[in-house]
Amino acid sequence: MPMTTTSLIDLANPSRFLALVNRLSSWLAAATVLAFAVGVFGVYLAPDDYQQGATVKIMFIHVPAAWLGLFAWVLMSIAALGTLVWRHPLADVAAKAAAPLGAAFTLMCLITGSLWGRPMWGTYWVWDARLTSELVLFLMYLGVIALWQTIDEPTRAARIVAVLTLVGAVNIPIIKFSVDWWNTLHQPASVLRVGGSTIHPTILMPLIAMLVAFTLLFLTLHLAAMRNEIMRRRIRSLLMLQASATAGA
Amino acid sequence: MNLGPHAAFIVTAYVAALVIVAALIGWVVLDRRSLSRMLDEFEAQGITRRAQRVSEEQ
Numbered sequence: 001m002p003m004t005t006t007s008l009i010d011l012a013n014p015s016r017f018l019a020l021v022n023r024l025s026s027w028l029a030a031a032t033v034l035a036f037a038v039g040v041f042g043v044y045l046a047p048d049d050y051q052q053g054a055t056v057k058i059m060f061i062h063v064p065a066a067w068l069g070l071f072a073w074v075l076m077s078i079a080a081l082g083t084l085v086w087r088h089p090l091a092d093v094a095a096k097a098a099a100p101l102g103a104a105f106t107l108m109c110l111i112t113g114s115l116w117g118r119p120m121w122g123t124y125w126v127w128d129a130r131l132t133s134e135l136v137l138f139l140m141y142l143g144v145i146a147l148w149q150t151i152d153e154p155t156r157a158a159r160i161v162a163v164l165t166l167v168g169a170v171n172i173p174i175i176k177f178s179v180d181w182w183n184t185l186h187q188p189a190s191v192l193r194v195g196g197s198t199i200h201p202t203i204l205m206p207l208i209a210m211l212v213a214f215t216l217l218f219l220t221l222h223l224a225a226m227r228n229e230i231m232r233r234r235i236r237s238l239l240m241l242q243a244s245a246t247a248g249a
Numbered sequence: 250m251n252l253g254p255h256a257a258f259i260v261t262a263y264v265a266a267l268v269i270v271a272a273l274i275g276w277v278v279l280d281r282r283s284l285s286r287m288l289d290e291f292e293a294q295g296i297t298r299r300a301q302r303v304s305e306e307q
Binding site: 044048053054055057058061062065100101104105107108111112115116118119217221224225227228231232234235238241242245 | 250251252253254255256258259261262263265266269270272273274276277280281284285287288291296297
């Protein structure tokens with residue numbers, strides 16, 4: 001059996017996964033702190049934009065937050081396939097742990113975007129395609145979190161949430177391409193675009209450093225939240241064991 | 250560092266990001282602490298998944 005397949009099967013065992021998380025988490029946390037130190041120093045050194053002045057500094061948190069808001073939903077969609085198709089035991093754990101993180105980073109994107117919009121556009125909010133589809137993403141995260149909380153049985157909740165997640169995944173390309181498909185107040189893509197980035201390297205480099213730092217933060221928090229969810233499920237099964245022992249006595 | 254005439258917007262954006270990140274870290278850490286305490290309590294009462302498997306085998 002190929003090494004990668006063996007490793008994936010090994011990780012399907014929650015105890016082995018927990019052991020791996022325990023080994024990895026401190027290294028990931030250290031890498032996150034180091035990446036943020038580099039990123040923040042880069043932000044400090046970055047010049048002002050010739051049009052936007054110092055407000056361009058909001059981009060260094062707004063763009064990573066937007067990226068992670070989308071990334072978390074893509075991760076949840078892959079996990080949803082893991083739940084529905086492959087029935088991987090950790091797939092719904094990964095999806096459940098990612099939802100609050102995705103919601104938090106989408107909220108960060110909306111708040112920082114509004115604070116950037118006010119001095120640049122003259123308004124905190126406008127119902128254009130990019131802003132509205134981003135708000136819809138945030139509401140979808142809240143819906144998924146509410147579903148997880150409402151349905152007590154994790155396996156049943158996982159299947160229902162997985163279907164909702166895959167349906168909601170249609171919003172991801174809408175968010176990404178909304179600035180190309182419709183006339184929006186939001187600027188067109190300037191980082192990931194055909195023909196390369198339009199951002200000057202003195203601003204692009206710190207932005208990439210912050211993207212790496214935020215992504216490492218997400219991975220650290222996601223693994224920690226997955227560990228918590230596995231512990232929560234152990235407690236649930238122990239509570240049921242205790243209840244059945246009490247009923248049998 | 251001179252943040253220009255829109256300094257309040259820039260500082261508020263960074264403070265908001267910091268608050269959200271701190272809330273996420275706090276949520277993960279406090280959740281783990283509370284779950285570990287509950288698992289320790291079960292173990293102190295002798296209720297473990299290993300005990301369940303042993304009793305099923307007997």
